[in-house]
Amino acid sequence: MKSELTLFDRALTLLRYPVRNNETLQAWDAGDEYLISHIEEMNLNDGQNILVLNDSFGALSCWFSARHNVTTISDSHIAHKAITANLTRNQCQPITLLDSLAELPPSVDLVLMQIPRNNRFLTWQLNQLRQVLSADIPIIAVNKAKEIHSSTLKLFEKYLGETTTSLAWKKHRLVFSFANSPQTTLVEPFTTWQVDGQPFTLKNLPNVYSGESLDLGARFMLEHLPSDDQHRKAIDLGCGNGVLSVKLAQLNPNLAITCVDESFMAVASAKQNLLDNLSSPRDLRFIDNNCLDGFNPGEYDLVVCNPPFHQQQAITDHIAWQMFCDAKHVLCNGGQLLVIGNRHLGYDVKLKRLFGKSNVSLVAANKKFVILQATK
């Protein structure tokens, strides 16, 4: 796996976060290279205020920090960690690093954007830019050409303004836009819906997982969450909008719950949903984190988890594996991990390897999903 990004006689060492032995995934893509090359060829004066949106692991932040004032906004805790580590690794100038709920900086000369996968998040970000930028500030976005559909460009035109595209280079394309569309009404941050068959409503910030309808796995898991006075402290690992926590809290009035997710918008949505849907005060915590990094061992008796199976664009099961290892670490003896996954993902094999064959049981299954319980 390549870790040196070399362009214009300059080299950066860039690694993903967390750093893993035998990493196969690079910390930047051809889209980052295309953007960097394009901007370098523009010969900007030094000291521009550059706003970078959705930098994956820091390639753009590190590169442009050398000569400009960079503000980077990302919804990902992992991206924040990677960007910070890569800035240090390359002795870069400091930048301003903000989460996705932060207000956009007041003074911006150029916006660079990695186009997010999620169109609701893209719409929201474009609308945010439209609210604050003057019409002469260039916005240059990038993505794989096959991900830039005519519908994507329509979003740019509607929520931001005049939009054109570049030729493709290494299967990537640039999108050039200006904030001059007639549409200026504010896009609401929350999408709200009632959960079928359940006595609660969920509010979803733009980048929360499955923010427009209930995840099918979560729907099945809701039917099998425990109601058990023995459980005192639980973690909802990869909480998303907090759907599992809301149900768990309703079923277990004395349970203390910690919601953990790597998306700032997920953590904020989960917080909103627990506060909105619970009548009595609770011991609740909401933490943006990479899995359970930094959690004490042996403190919890229940972990519920509907693991992700991709990191940014890449399909991978290493996060699920880290979640299972971390869950085992934070569980007390006798504590339980409850996991839902697609049948074909083979989580049973992983859990048996980690917890021991006789400590893993099948709680429920349907055509698509299995729910497994692993006891420490």
Ligand SMILES: C[S@@+](CC[C@H](N)C(=O)[O-])C[C@H]1O[C@@H](n2cnc3c(N)ncnc32)[C@H](O)[C@@H]1O
């Ligand atoms: C399949 S979704 C489940 C969301 C919700 N619990 C549900 O059941 O609908 C997985 C969640 O894990 C989060 N996630 C991904 N990588 C993570 C990591 N390294 N640490 C913590 N959370 C992570 C994602 O942001 C996403 O919200």
